[in-house]
Amino acid sequence: MATNQVGLERKDYGGAKSTLCSGCGHDSITSHIISALYQSSVQPYQVAKISGIGCSSKTPTYFLDKAAGFNSVHGRMAPVATGAKMANQDLRIIGVSGDGDSASIGLGGFCHLLRRNVPMVYIVENNGVYGLTKGQFSATADEGSRRKSGETNHFSSIDLCSLAIEMGCGFVARSFSGDAKQMVPLLRAALEFKGTAFIDVISPCVTFANNPGSTKSYDSVKEHKYQLQQMGFIEPKEEISVDYEGATFVEMHDGSRLALSKVDDKNFDVSDELQALRVLHQARKNQQFVTGLFYFNKDKQNLLDEEHLVARPLCDLSEVELRPSRDSLNKIQDFYA
Amino acid sequence: MATNQVGLERKDYGGAKSTLCSGCGHDSITSHIISALYQSSVQPYQVAKISGIGCSSKTPTYFLDKAAGFNSVHGRMAPVATGAKMANQDLRIIGVSGDGDSASIGLGGFCHLLRRNVPMVYIVENNGVYGLTKGQFSATADEGSRRKSGETNHFSSIDLCSLAIEMGCGFVARSFSGDAKQMVPLLRAALEFKGTAFIDVISPCVTFANNPGSTKSYDSVKEHKYQLQQMGFIEPKEEISVDYEGATFVEMHDGSRLALSKVDDKNFDVSDELQALRVLHQARKNQQFVTGLFYFNKDKQNLLDEEHLVARPLCDLSEVELRPSRDSLNKIQDFYA
Amino acid sequence: MSKTVNDFSITIATVNGSGSQSANNILMRTLFRSGVPVGGKNLFPSNIAGLPTWFTIRVSEKGFVGRRPQSEVVVAMNKETLLQDFEYLKPGGLFIYNSNLRVEEADLPPNVNLLPIPFNDLSKDVSDSIQLKKLLVNMIYVGVLAELLNVGEEVMSGTIEHQFKGKESVYSINKNAVEAGRSYVRQNLKDYSFPLRIESKQLTQNKILIEGNTAAALGLVYAGCTFVSWYPITPSSSLVESFESQCHSLRTNEKGEKLFSVIQSEDELSAISMVAGAGWAGARAMTATSGPGVSLMGETIGLMYFAEIPGVIWDVQRMGPSTGLPTRTSQGDIISAVHCSHGDTKHPVLFPSNPKECFEFASLAFDLAERVQTPVFVLTDLDLGMNTWISDRFDFPDKPFDRGKVLKKEDLEKRGEFARYADVDGDGIPYRTLPGTDHDLAAYFTRGTGHTPQAKYSERADNYQDLLNRLDRKWETIKTLIPHPLAHYNNDAKTGLIYFGSTDLVIPELLELLGDDSYSTLRLKAYPFHREVQAFIEKHDRVLVIEQNQHGQMTELLRSDFPRWADKIFVLTNCDGLPLSPEFLAHQLKNISGGHNGH
C-alpha cells in the first residue's frame, strides 16, 4: 500500500461514511480534501476541522477522523475558528462552510475573519441553496436562477470571491467540486498559505438545485465554465517539470509553489486585485462560471503577526508563565491604597 | 419667514436639542438633512426616521420631530427599516446608522438590505470609531490610523462604498459632514431615488478620533480630500442654470436631476461600477479621502417591484380585504377531508 | 385467529427521499376516508435522503391516535434497518418484509410471523424506468396492505385521484402499482389469515386530516397576517411555505397584486427585526422559527416588549439543547419564550393543542399582540406541526380583527392630545399612532431606552420606575385577555393532571388506561396563568404536570407563580424526542402514585 512522507495511506485521511445524497457535490470536495491532505503528508493530529451547520458543514465528519472536529452552530464557523487558532496557533485549521452558512447568517463573521486574516483554509461548498432545509435560495443564488419549485431569484447574488478581495483576503480562488485536477493543487497551496486562504467551490445540490434553469447545476456549470488557470502544486525543493512550460508560479510561505497554466484568459495577473474584480464582475454579468486563483498576496500581516504572541500555544501555558508574582500584586494594590 | 412649497419653515424640520459633543460631525449632518428636507418640501408626516444605537443613531431625535422615529437596537436599523417599508410603502424612510452599527454588528443586515434594494435613504455617519462606547476602533478605521490612546489599527478597513457597489446598490456616494454644498443636493437626490440610496458620510468624532494620526480627523480629511464632483440639485421642471456649464446629469425617478460638475477626476463616469471600484481602491491605497457619487443605476428592480404588492399599504388593509371568504375555507378543508 | 378490527397500528420502515412519504399518506388517508379515525407519526432523520425512516399509522375507532411504540404489523422495506425494525413489532405481530432485499430467513429472529413479499419483482410489471420502479414499490406495499386490510377499491382510488388531481398519467400509474399489490395478495395470499381488518364506519365526518403547520398557515391567512419574515429551520419551514402558497391563491387580487409579503431574511436576528419594523408601522407581522432561532431573537424581542410593538413569534419546538435533534419533538422552549431577552422581560405565550387550535390561535395571537402592543409567542412542536393529525373542521372566524388602541387622524382631532406611553385607561395599555399619520399630534419617537409618557428620552429614576410599573399593570390586563384553561373536574379526585400542547392527543387514552376516576384534568392554553389555574391547584391535594422537556419548565413557572401551593405541584416529564406514548405515561403515573414525587 502506498504511503506518504509521514507513513500514512490515503485511507488514513478518511472519515465516517457520508450521509449526504448520492451525487452531492460536497462528497467530491471531501475526497479532494482527503487527496490534498494525503499528498501533502499532513499530520492528522495537527489539523482542526471546523464547520457551521448545513449539508456542507456535515462533511468534516467524512474526512480525517484522526483530527479533532467541531461542527458548531449555523453561521459561526468563522469566529469559532478564530478562537481555536488563537488558543493554539499550531493547529492547521480547515474550515468548511456553506453558502447559507457564510453568505447569509454568517456573513458578518466571514467578512471580519478575512479582515483579520486568520491563518486557515476557508472552504465554502457553494450550491446556491439551503440544502439541509430543503432547497430555499441562498444569497449566492445568481440573479435569474430558477429553483426546482420553479421560483426565480431576483436579488443580486453575493459573489464571495469579489467580496473576499474587497475584505483584503490574500488568497482568493474559485473551483468546481467536479474538478479534481484544479482543486487538489489549490487545496495543497492553501494549506501552506499563512493567512486566510479562501476557496469558493461550486458544488451542485443534486436534490434541490440540479434542475434546468439552476445556474449551479452540473450541466450549467460545465456549459458556462470559464477557466483562468489549470494548476499544479510543486513542493518546496521539488524540480519544476516540463509540463509547467509557460506557466507562472506563486510561492507559498514554506517555499512550495502553485503553478498557474493560463487557459481562457492569457493575460490574467493574480497580483492585480482590480483585474480580478473586473473578471469576476464581467463573469457575473455574462452568466459565466469562472474558476481559478483570482488574487494572491502573501505579504499581508496575519492575525498572529498582529498579535505578537509567544511561540508556545496559549492553551499550553500554565500558572508558571501565566500568573504574575505575589510581589506584582502587592505593587498594584499599593497603587489603589 | 420663508416657507417652502408645503408651507413650512426650516425650523419645522428641526428636532430635539442635540446631546452630542459640541463640534461632533454628526450634528452638521443633522443640519444638512434638515436643509434637504426643507428645500425638497418633504411632508414631515410621510417620513419615518430609523436608526440603530450609537451617537450617530441618536441623531434622528435631533431633526424632524414631526415625523415618526425609531431608535431601535444596535446593528438592526437595516432589517427594521425593511419591515417598516414593506408594511407601509408610502413611508419615505431615512435610515441613520454609524460605522459600528453598520460595518460591525450590522454588517450582515447592511449587505442584505442592499441586495434587496429596499427603497430608502441609508446614511452612515462614519467616524471610524465607536463614539458612544468611548472610542474603540470600528471596522472602517483605516489601516494605520491612530487612536487618541496611541494604538494603531492594523486590520484592513471596510470601505462601505465599494462594498455597497459589490452588493448591487444603485446609488452609492461618499461625502463629508463639513461639506454642506455637496451633501444637501446629494441628500435631495437620494430622497427621490426609488431604491436604496447609500451615503457614507465621514463625520469626525471630536472627542475620540480628531487626534493627529487619525485619518478621520477634520485636518486629515481636509488635507487628503479628493473630490470627484461638486453637486447641484435640479427639480423636475426646473431650468438648468448656467452654473452647471459642463456638468453631467443623472436623473431620478421623479424627473429631478443631480448635476455633477467634475472636480479632481475629469473623466469619471458614474455608470461604470468597475471604474468606481478602481477609484475607491486607489484612494484607499493612497490614503486619499475621495468624495462624490461613485455609482448610479436607477434601472435595478427594488424590493417593492419584486414583491408586486397592492398599491395600498399593507398596514391599511382590513378584514374586508384580508380575510378570504367562508366558502374558500370550506373548499380548502374539503381537500383535507 | 380472529381479526383485530379498526384498532391497530402499522409501522412502515423505509429510507427518506424514496417517495414512501406520499405512499404512506395515501394509505393513511384511505383508511381515514373509510370512516375510521387515524393518526400518523413520521420518524425521520436530520438529512435529506437515504437514511432510515419509520412511519406509523394508528387506527382507532375510539379516536386514540397517540404514538404506539410497537405495532401489530411492520412492513420492512429498508435492508439497513431490517433487524432493528423488529423493535417496532408487537410480540406476536406480523413482520412483512421485502424479500428482494436478499435477506436470509435464518438471519431473522425466530418465532416471529414472517411474510416475505417480492416487492421489487412486482414493480417490474408496472414500469420499466428504474427511477419510477423505485417510487412505485411504495405504492405496491400500499396495495398489498389495502388488500390484506380489506380496504374498498373505490375509496382507495378516490384518495389516489384526490392526491394527484389533474395529473392523469401519474394517477393511473400509481393506481396500477396499487393494483399490482392487490392482485399479488389475491393470487398468492388467498387464504392467508391477516390479523387486521378495516371495516368502514362513519366516524370521520366533519373531520379533516391535517398537519399543525398547515393549520397554522391557514389560521394566519384568515387572521389577516400581511407580513412574514423568516429564516428556514426545521420543523417550522413548512408553516411559512404553506402560508406563502395559500396566499398566492387566497391573497392575490385579480391584477395579480399581492396583499401580503413574505421575506426570507438572512438570519433570525433580521427576521424578528423586520417583524418589529412592520409591527411598528402597523402591519400584522410574524415570524416562525424553532429553538435556535428564538435564542437569536432575544435582543429584538426585548426591544419590542419595552417599546411596546406587536408581533407574533411562532416557535415549532424541536429537541434541544443547541442543535439537538432537529427532527424530534419537544416542549423545551417554554422558559426561553416566557423570559426571552435580558432585564426583566415577560411575554405572553399560547399553547395550541391540535390543528384546530393552531388555526384559531393565529387570530388570537394577533388580537392579543395588537391589543396589548407586545410580542406574543405561540408554541407548538414537531409532533403537532409536522405529523398528520385528525381534527374537527375549522370554524370560519367572523369576529372582526382587534387592532387595539390605534389613534387615527380623526381621533387625534377629537382628543386634541396624545401621549404615546400614558396609561389613559388604567389598564396599563397606552395608545399608539402609526407612522405616516397626517396630524401634528401623531408623531412620536420610539426607543428601547428610558422614556416619559410623552415618549421623550429620560434617565430619571421616577420616570423609569413608573414605566416598569405600568408594564406590570399591563401584564395583569393580559391575564384577562388570554384563553381560559380547559378543566375537567372529577369530583372525588384528589390528584389533578395539568398538561398542554400536543400532549392533549394522548389524554383520553391515558385516562382510560388509568382506569379509575382519581384524576381531574386541566389543559393550559396560555401563559400567564389564568386564575382558574390557581383554583384548580387549590382544589386538589396534589397536581401532576405532564411535560415533554427535561427540567419541567412549566412546573417551574407554576411553582414560582403559585408559591403558596408549590409544595403540591409535581412534575412528570418525558424527554426522548418521541411523541408521548400513553402507555408510558400511564406507567409513570402509577409509579408516582406509588410514592416517588417528581420533585
Place this chain on the structure above:
Amino acid sequence: MSKTVNDFSITIATVNGSGSQSANNILMRTLFRSGVPVGGKNLFPSNIAGLPTWFTIRVSEKGFVGRRPQSEVVVAMNKETLLQDFEYLKPGGLFIYNSNLRVEEADLPPNVNLLPIPFNDLSKDVSDSIQLKKLLVNMIYVGVLAELLNVGEEVMSGTIEHQFKGKESVYSINKNAVEAGRSYVRQNLKDYSFPLRIESKQLTQNKILIEGNTAAALGLVYAGCTFVSWYPITPSSSLVESFESQCHSLRTNEKGEKLFSVIQSEDELSAISMVAGAGWAGARAMTATSGPGVSLMGETIGLMYFAEIPGVIWDVQRMGPSTGLPTRTSQGDIISAVHCSHGDTKHPVLFPSNPKECFEFASLAFDLAERVQTPVFVLTDLDLGMNTWISDRFDFPDKPFDRGKVLKKEDLEKRGEFARYADVDGDGIPYRTLPGTDHDLAAYFTRGTGHTPQAKYSERADNYQDLLNRLDRKWETIKTLIPHPLAHYNNDAKTGLIYFGSTDLVIPELLELLGDDSYSTLRLKAYPFHREVQAFIEKHDRVLVIEQNQHGQMTELLRSDFPRWADKIFVLTNCDGLPLSPEFLAHQLKNISGGHNGH
C-alpha cells in the same frame, strides 16, 4: 454649631467630560488616605460630554458607604441643573454653588444655607488657557472642600502626586489649583462655621479603593485567562480595557511577546463564538458584556453547554429591559443567565459582592468552567463594576489552576481507551482531549447535535435520554463545587434576609437601621443553590429576598427550586437604576413586617 465628624456625604454636580471625574476621585482618595472609610457613587448620563453628572462621596467611620439619596453638602457647578441639585441636599444642609454661573440668589429656594464661591474667577489666577481653566475649576472646588473639611496638606498633595505620577507639570498646576481653593477659604471664610470635618484615623489600613471592573480584570490576569473576545458595551468595557492594559505590563515577556490575546470582535455573537473556539482548543477564554450582549449570545452558549466547552461570561448588569438605562445599575439578568439559550439549558452563575470577590471569583469561575466543562456566568452590576468601593486587599492566589479532566498523550497511552462523553467517574463529568494531541485515541468530533458517549452522531432516543441524564448528574456535581453562601444566624430570628451581589454593601447599615435582632441573613454567592440555602430557609418562618430587579428573579428561582418552602419566600425589590439606599430598604422592610407580603 457642632461639626459632624467623619460621617457625612457630599454631592458634587457637574457636567460629564469636564474633568470633574478625576478631581472627585482625588478628593475621595484623599479622605480615604486620611484613614476614614469612603465610598463614591457616580451618577452619569448615557452620552459622552456635556450632560449633568452627580458624584456623591460618602464618609463613614463605621464603614457605611452605601448610597445616601441626600447629602449634608452639595457643590453645584452646573448651571443647567442648579435648581434640581437641591433635591440632593439634606434639610438643613449647605448648598455651595459657583457664583460665576450668574444665578440670582432670588431664584434659589428660601431658607437654605447658601455658600456662593466665584470658582471661575479663582481659576484665572491659576492659568490663562481657557481649556485648562475649565479643567482646573474642578481642582479648585477640591481645594475649597479640603480646606473647609480641614484635610491635611501633605495627604492631599500626596494623593495628587500619586495620581499624576511622573507628570511633574500636571502635578504642580493641579496642586496650585487646589492651593487657590484653599487660600480662598483661608482669606474669605476664616470664621465660617462649616458643618463637616475630617479627623484622620487609622481605619483604612490594609484597604484599597478600587472599582469592581478593575478588580475583576486583575483577577482574570492572576487566574490565567489567556483569551478574551469582546464587543464594547457599557458598563463592561472598562473590565476588558483594564485587563488588556494590565496584561501589557504583567503578561508580556522580555522579547515583547504577549502571553494573552484580546480580540475586539464584530459583535457579541462572534465574541462568544471565539470564546467557544478557544475554550474548545484549551485556552482559558472569556468575554465580558452586559444584558443586550447576553441576549445575543444565547445560541452559542447553548452549544457550549451541550458540547461541554468551558468558558466564562462576565455580565456587568445594567438597567433593562432592552437598551434601558445603560448607565444605571440593576440585577436584572439573573434568569437570562441561568437559562441562557433554548431547550433545557442551565448554567452556573457566580455573584461576587465586592471588589475582593471580583478578584477571587475570576479564578473560581475558570476552575469551575474547566472542571465541569461548561460555560460559567459571573454577574456583577454597574454599581459594583464602575463605582469606587473600599475593599480589603486581595490575597495572592497560590492555589494551582484546576484545568479539569484533560487527557494528555501520556494519559491516553496509559488508559488505552477514550470516550469523550462517557461518565467514567460517575460525577457526570466526562474526560476531554485537546485538539492537537498527538495520539491516535485523542481525536473526537464535537457537535451540538445528539451524540453517543463515543461522540458519534446519534438520533437514537435512548442515547439522547442518557446524555441529558448525565448532564443532570453533572449539575448535581456542580452544586458541590460552588462557593458556600455566607449565613449569619441570629438565634431567635423568625425572619431571614437573603441577598446577593452589590447589595452586600448596604447590609451592615441596614441591620443597624432596623435596630433589633429579628433577622438572620444569608448572602448567596452562586446558582445553583447550595444545600445550606435550603437549611437557612427551613430554619425561618419566612424569608425575604432583596433584589435589584423588577420581578424578583432570584425569588422565582428559589421558589421553583425549593417548592416545599416556596410559600414562605417573599421578595423585596428595588428597581429604579440607582444603587440601593439603606434607609429606603429599612423603610420597605418595616412595611413588609407590617403585613404586606410581597407575593
